[in-house]
Amino acid sequence: MTAADLMLALPEIFVLGMTCIIMLFGLWLPEERQGMISFVSIMTLVFAAIILLGWDDPDPAAVSFAFNATFVRDQMADVLKLSAFIVLAAILVYARQYLRVFKVAMLEYHVLSLFLLLGVMVLISAASMLTVYLGLELIALPSYALVALRRDDQRSTEAAMKYFVLGSLASGLLLYGLSMIYGVTGTLSLAQVANITAMGNNTVLVLGLIFVVIGIAFKLGVVPFHMWVPDVYHGAPAAVTALIGSLPKLAVFAMAIRLLSDGLGNMQMHWMSMLVVLATLSIVVGNLVAIAQSNLKRMLAYSTIGHMGFMLLGLLTGSDQGFSAAMFYAIVYAIMAAGAFGVMILLSQHGVEAEHLDDYKGLSKRSPWLALMMLMLMFSMAGVPVFAGFFAKWLVIQAVIDAGMIWLAILAVIFSVIGAFYYLRVVKLMYFDAPDKDDAISVPADFRAALTLNGSAQLLLGIFANILIGLCVASF
């Protein structure tokens, strides 16, 4: 370990250090000063971003390794980490009032979120199977605890239990797969795995690959490894759903790239067809079942399943074009999801989760601003042109067409039309139905600013799509 190694991982080290400090000092903060925790956590993100951007890199496109090539820093890692900071910062702003109203421990929520973020960062920068597993568990363990954060809520604890059992099962499968690959290649480094698999592969390697793909599929929540998603999204407090519905997707995207492209790129012919099946099933099941939901959280859960199917479309092409399209999709999705859950968090301010679609009736009359933000988010999710979600879908579909899989592209388009139904239903409820209640919605100023940015980001990322697309393209 050298100083250069430490410099490379400085953002991670900073986040870890700050998390520990917040944990220690938070214990002594009196009840009424708990807001400090939120502020310091957000500041941590700001400074982590500054450290990340301020790192003096002679060549931005360069790939640097650290800690005996177990940790990698490249442009993809930087862009994804920066997106993670932004998304988490927004969620922390959204969550503050919610935590107070629901009497959820401020300190636990923030410390666990920051640990989850650390896991996300480690996983994004993983260059060895060991780091992959480390990052993954660092995401998973805080997630389980976060879901169970409302200990007295039956639904919450049930969801956490399911998540924990199934998550452990998936971790086990992934670990099993990684061990098989290690057994064949004799190395943990993904770069060396790539070198060795270039010489040909055998059945054990394929078996290992299958388990790895299943591990990834579980974490992304694609069909048939999606069963946990609706129950966990539904059971978790909204502020936690926002977190586990957005941040880990960025990391798992990176994990898929690291494992499948960097490590097992030579086995593309195998994983490609597996991903085709998973993507197709997800797009179909996710979009169809979302229609039948009357609960917004469950609807968004199935919508996530569909979206992850779309993201897989980019990944499965195995081309740089497809990878960059999937990366764009993952980032745009994380921002959309954070915003949509943000609206839900805001509406839950009376101590009852506003998760029923009926709660959104006539929202435009109660708060035109909130309805407009939700409209932009829903339009973006539905893929209405000019919004960012449209370009995300367009890019992956284009990548699929360029890879010669026209039928898959047609299927994707048909199901995005079917999917538009349930997003537009939310818009219809907000704008064309009469409200059931007419109490005013009070919005803290920082919440308003964050959600305005989040909503209009959908429009801006669409109009100026070239900027983010350029960053994604340059990452591969």
Place this chain on the structure above:
Amino acid sequence: MNTDLHIILLAIPLLPLFGAVLAGLFGRQIGRAGAHWITILAVAGSLLLSLYVFKLIVFDAMPAINTSIYTWAVTGGLKFEIGFLIDSLTVVMMTVVTFVSLMVHIYTIGYMHDDPGYQRFFSYIALFTFAMLMLVMSNNFLQLFFGWEAVGLVSYLLIGFWFKKESAIFANLKAFLVNRVGDFGFLLGIAAIVVSFGSLDYAEVFAVAPTAVDQTISVFPGVEWALLTFVCICLFIGAMGKSAQAPLHVWLPDSMEGPTPISALIHAATMVTAGIFMVARMSPLFELSEVALSFVLVIGAITALFMGLIGLVQNDIKRVIAYSTLSQLGYMTVALGASAYSAAIFHLMTHAFFKALLFLGAGSVIIALHHRQDMREMGGLRRVLPITFVTAWLGSLALMGVPLFSGFYSKDIIIEAVHLANRPGAGFAYWCVLLGVVVTAMYSLRLLFLTFHGEPRMEQSVREHAHEPGWVVTVPLILLAIPSVFIGYFSIEPMLFGGFFGDAIHVAAGNDVLAEIGSHFHGPLAMAVHALVTPVFWLVVLGSALAVAIWFWKPQLAVWCRQRFSPLVHVLDRKYWFDEIYQAMFARGSARLGNGLWRYGDIAVIDNLMVNGSATLVGWCAGLLRYLQSGYLYHYAFAMIVGLIMIIFTYIILA
């Protein structure tokens, strides 16, 4: 130098947009005064910057700027860009648009003083200024189309500004629909350009167009049309909609339902001239098609004469001016058809000033009389509204084409250009524009006599309250009167004969009628003196004499004429039955067609069979799949393991 200039060019359209957004979205917060100050300052800034660019291009002889600001998308080799083409043609339009717009903004403070939609109105007119600037500054067809549609949208919104008034809603729907017809042609023209030349950029299209003279296009199988003729006529159909040329003129008189400042800004001075501007901008294309130019010439000539005639029998003060606008737009179109593009732009400019003046003058009369517009209830207003009276006379003299006034120079040149043109239809067009001169003089003077002279015919209470509106109304009148009188005298020589437009307008060697006129031109004063021995001047005198006799000297003559020529008057009263025919054929016909399609196509096939059918199917599948989500942990784990086994089975055992 370029970055500074880019910022200036960007600021010119964006300032009004900024004002429009502020006044529109935050109207309540900034208040009435805030709304008018912000938009007026924005448009004034825009005017100053336009004047600066005007100076750069015209006086400092800077070469034309053709630059792309932002590439929106690139697909299949086709670039969608936002860019500016700034040359002498553009700067003339920019200054005219921003100047008239500023005047109208100021005037609106007085005109809309008591209106509850005050901020909304300012937001719209500033938005209009933005859209119009985007249109004229564009360097490609996409942005041109954007501006074209955006001005159309604002026009729609403003005609229906008083949206509780039944007739206003009818009028704005009509304007919208008629413009769709024109836009359809316009879009077809642009599509033909993209298909044939593979570019949306003006410069690129103009560069390759001459090589396509002999190409044909087959729109319907088996029928071959000359490509450029097709393109030009399609583009011109767009211009016919926007510039209200017969038979797509029917929306303009009805658009007078909107507030008067709008009639001045949009439906007289700027938007309706967009078609004229567009054809002039496309001169390199039109010059390649004699057929298209003849078409333009004949349509313009018909509009110039026959729409003027309707103006003679209208009683609504604004409608008289509206028909006069139609007729004058016809004159501009005739000039385009005669290849005298500079003359068209010249008339566009002078017309913008004097017609805006006349409309604002009419608006001043309307405010004074508490929104009464019928000229039969006016009369004798010269003592009550002295400033309006004088400026309206000046504007009318310019419109009639009395020597030394601005309209004289622009109109005389057009008539002379048509006289010299020798393409099919030029003979017909010449007679139309000559007779049009008599008609113009008659309706202009009729309006003045009925409004300002004679005995007051309004109710006692109205007359007692009538007084000249405040300075916000009179100052724009005076400021517009100055160019209405003088601008022709000072700008005819540099603009028409001084190579002012340079490369901005292209005229083929054999078509250059203006150069021929130029060879006999000895200065504006000599031209005015020479006019005394031309037929045009004596036709003005004839028209004026008739008008004086009928409406001033012996008003009973007017009654006698109505009876004597009653069939003719009836035809004019019914406006050649255009409205009735359209209403019966297109409006009712398409309503019936739509009804049939709705009942059988929409409800039966699409709704019941396809949409509801597939929705039921989707819903059924969704319901079924939902059962899989049982909530039991062991079901979930089981599903995962089944998935695992299936994949292993497929990839290991089968492989």
